[in-house]
Amino acid sequence: MSTTNNTILTPLKTLSVKFLALVVVLGIAALVMLEAIVHQLQHGLAVTDLASWGTQEGVTWGIYIGTFEWFAGMAVGALAAVGYIRYNELTRYDIIARIGELWALIAGLSAAYLIVIDLGRPDRVLNILTAWFVTVQYSPLAWDVTFVTALLVMTSTMLILSLRRDFSEMNLNKLPVYTALIGELLTLGFRPEEREKLDSMLRWLGLALLILAFTGGMVPGWLLGVVGAQAGWYGGIAGIAFLSAGLLSGVAVLAITAGVLRYLYGMEEALPEEVFVGLGKALTLFGFVYLVVQFNNLLPSIFPMAPLAESQVGEAMLYGHFATDFWLAMAAVAIPMLILVLFRERMLAGGVGLAVVSVVMLWGVWVKSQLTVIEPLMYSSGLPYEVGTYVPTLVEWVITIGAILVAILLFSIATKLVPMGRLLDDTASTEEVRN
Amino acid sequence: MSASDPPDDIDSEAWEAWATEVVDGTGFDVELGVGLARDAQRVARGEMTEAEYQDKYHEAVLDEFGVDDRPTAPEPQKADGSPLPGVPGTGNGKRSRRSMLKTAGAIGLGTLGLSAAQQSTRTVAAQSGDGDSEPDVQMGMAINTDRCIACLQCMDACNEENGNPAESLWMAVLRYQEDDYTDNEEFLTRPCQHCSDAPCETACPTNARYTREEDGIVLTDYDQCTGCRYCEVSCPYGVNYMEWAEPGGGDFEADRDVDGVTAAGSAPQGTMGKCTFCAHRQVSDDESLQGTTACEDVCPVDAIHFGDMNDEESAPRQHLANDTGGQPTYRLLEDKGTDPNIVYVGNEPSRTATQTDGPTGENEFDLVRERHGRREIEIGSHEDDD
Ligand code: SF4
Ligand code: SF4
Numbered sequence: 001m002s003t004t005n006n007t008i009l010t011p012l013k014t015l016s017v018k019f020l021a022l023v024v025v026l027g028i029a030a031l032v033m034l035e036a037i038v039h040q041l042q043h044g045l046a047v048t049d050l051a052s053w054g055t056q057e058g059v060t061w062g063i064y065i066g067t068f069e070w071f072a073g074m075a076v077g078a079l080a081a082v083g084y085i086r087y088n089e090l091t092r093y094d095i096i097a098r099i100g101e102l103w104a105l106i107a108g109l110s111a112a113y114l115i116v117i118d119l120g121r122p123d124r125v126l127n128i129l130t131a132w133f134v135t136v137q138y139s140p141l142a143w144d145v146t147f148v149t150a151l152l153v154m155t156s157t158m159l160i161l162s163l164r165r166d167f168s169e170m171n172l173n174k175l176p177v178y179t180a181l182i183g184e185l186l187t188l189g190f191r192p193e194e195r196e197k198l199d200s201m202l203r204w205l206g207l208a209l210l211i212l213a214f215t216g217g218m219v220p221g222w223l224l225g226v227v228g229a230q231a232g233w234y235g236g237i238a239g240i241a242f243l244s245a246g247l248l249s250g251v252a253v254l255a256i257t258a259g260v261l262r263y264l265y266g267m268e269e270a271l272p273e274e275v276f277v278g279l280g281k282a283l284t285l286f287g288f289v290y291l292v293v294q295f296n297n298l299l300p301s302i303f304p305m306a307p308l309a310e311s312q313v314g315e316a317m318l319y320g321h322f323a324t325d326f327w328l329a330m331a332a333v334a335i336p337m338l339i340l341v342l343f344r345e346r347m348l349a350g351g352v353g354l355a356v357v358s359v360v361m362l363w364g365v366w367v368k369s370q371l372t373v374i375e376p377l378m379y380s381s382g383l384p385y386e387v388g389t390y391v392p393t394l395v396e397w398v399i400t401i402g403a404i405l406v407a408i409l410l411f412s413i414a415t416k417l418v419p420m421g422r423l424l425d426d427t428a429s430t431e432e433v434r435n
Numbered sequence: 436m437s438a439s440d441p442p443d444d445i446d447s448e449a450w451e452a453w454a455t456e457v458v459d460g461t462g463f464d465v466e467l468g469v470g471l472a473r474d475a476q477r478v479a480r481g482e483m484t485e486a487e488y489q490d491k492y493h494e495a496v497l498d499e500f501g502v503d504d505r506p507t508a509p510e511p512q513k514a515d516g517s518p519l520p521g522v523p524g525t526g527n528g529k530r531s532r533r534s535m536l537k538t539a540g541a542i543g544l545g546t547l548g549l550s551a552a553q554q555s556t557r558t559v560a561a562q563s564g565d566g567d568s569e570p571d572v573q574m575g576m577a578i579n580t581d582r583c584i585a586c587l588q589c590m591d592a593c594n595e596e597n598g599n600p601a602e603s604l605w606m607a608v609l610r611y612q613e614d615d616y617t618d619n620e621e622f623l624t625r626p627c628q629h630c631s632d633a634p635c636e637t638a639c640p641t642n643a644r645y646t647r648e649e650d651g652i653v654l655t656d657y658d659q660c661t662g663c664r665y666c667e668v669s670c671p672y673g674v675n676y677m678e679w680a681e682p683g684g685g686d687f688e689a690d691r692d693v694d695g696v697t698a699a700g701s702a703p704q705g706t707m708g709k710c711t712f713c714a715h716r717q718v719s720d721d722e723s724l725q726g727t728t729a730c731e732d733v734c735p736v737d738a739i740h741f742g743d744m745n746d747e748e749s750a751p752r753q754h755l756a757n758d759t760g761g762q763p764t765y766r767l768l769e770d771k772g773t774d775p776n777i778v779y780v781g782n783e784p785s786r787t788a789t790q791t792d793g794p795t796g797e798n799e800f801d802l803v804r805e806r807h808g809r810r811e812i813e814i815g816s817h818e819d820d821d
Contacts, residue, residue, distance in 0.1 A: 043680065051806035052806070060677065061664065119662050120662015120704070124660070135640050139640045227638075389809075
């Protein structure tokens, strides 16, 4: 097996006009978003189309929260992938683990950021922390804050430790000066004896990430799942539904990133086809599980024996008001999944095909996330209220899409700052023999 | 609250006389009542244990009242009679979720050593005192929807009183029809239900939503609320109104301060408002305002009765005892387990009831349903959707 993967450093060492153009475009998007945020801060949430459910006949949580759920899921999925790779020491997927560490961090931050954006008094977000010692005992929103914090802390730790190892194997002088600086910082006081300890730390931290993903990772689902007032949210499957969406979107975002990197930087050796085959298998599996869970969640509600409130929500989703969105979302997951099953080898040759199907899947999960949040609020049950309405305003769209573009911007910048994986040749090659 | 305060010394004659007078008013066995009261004081002072107290009176209470339904009725016991460990006394033999949580809250604080945490005071207050987490006074309402004529004056009076914008209908009268081949239009007068097991409180991540221990009113600390709206999604009644913009309502003239917490009157921008049971009136120095609400005051058909649900003499209890006119009584969405403190007299809207068109206050009053800046609401969306 050839262990040359020098190309792993290509993103670091090149700075193309195209890249700069991308940064400029995304930067402009960020500025537009900033403008929208300032607008919202000035006028309050009145600039959204959110309204109280009940007599105002609106939905009180909209695409900010829907996108929060999506990002939080993505973070959980990326976290799980990193944990799996690090724990099992899948050296060939090393680069995927690095991409995952970065995405888990960025997606986690984006999720936290959207929560703050959604607050009526964002200046008081710290109140959630000062009250935390009491509220964590019962408020699922406080659990959520706890989970996202844990996720950010553990991901950062993983990122820092794995970078320490990777940098220690590199000749810092060959790297761009700012990367070298980061490397310098992260390898401070590094001694070669430490290598083995680092390896085992990464492995066990990987296991910890895996555990966190599959336990705490359900918390953002429970945020909705424990709310007895809203049919369609309440139920034992909410955590699992969230997790299955997270695994799918987390792996999808890794596949997209890997495909794009390979395409842009010619990283054929660093990202061999087998990696894409592996990612494709994971996507197929998670796509299938996602669909099974979604339908398991929904189908019982349309049986004649189901309670009225549940059936209203289920019917609106399956063949009522939201049917188009719902079925498009499901198709966006199902069709790519079938394509993966049928044409895997051919599709995956370059990683681009996988990136494309991943984008479609990611979009499908996003749409369903929105429906999950919005729909039960719209079809409120219990008292004789009307069905609500909700059409996100321009401000909401700008801030939401802006959040996604800023996440991409952050990742793009990160590719220029830190290596995407470890070097498997030159200095370190001897140590790889044991694999 | 009794007009005269009890003398301090429970063994004095003055105390005896005072207690006799109070108990006499209830029509029950005076000797037993006075004994119960005196020993309750002893328990409070730590001179007697709760178990001793229970033992001493259990039989007598059973004889007199048929049931021993005291807030501190004997706790579940093991077969050998020893108390079950870890079962806190939480009132009425039934353990409410709220009290469970509060116990948990207090225990948690203890272990974390954070008793001084600013947030904890209200929650832990429930655990101190007599050890009974349900307030002695529980304000609530009896609302007779059979009498309601949907004049909407309560809605208007509420918004006036609290300085609410036109779209924040803390009190709302819903018009609805049952699918029962009659054209009968019915009304549901719907304030916050001031639940004893309020899910909105459990949801709140800042502890801004709380129950006032003195009288069981559910309030929002406007200085603490971050406007996350988790309370709103978790309330099954749809009574919460976020202030999306700078509230352009009228002025709120009374004091917003309720025992040092900013919780009365309209909610400031970005925070959550809902019916406060006119909390500013309850804490007012003006005694004629205490125990009243604006909606109750204006109702021309006397459909709203506000008062202490634990006091048999209170307006709501009296209405329920004497004036229901044979109409059924119920609590809204009782199966949600919120333990609401509004008791309705009249027909309960079924789950299939649909809202009917009719004045919602736009014409006579300055009330609207649409949130400012949003499209107009059309009635009948449920049918359209099928
Ligand atoms: S009616 Fe709703 S807002 Fe009022 S106390 Fe109950 S749960 Fe809370
Ligand atoms: S909106 Fe305010 S009162 Fe309601 S849950 Fe959030 S912080 Fe608590």
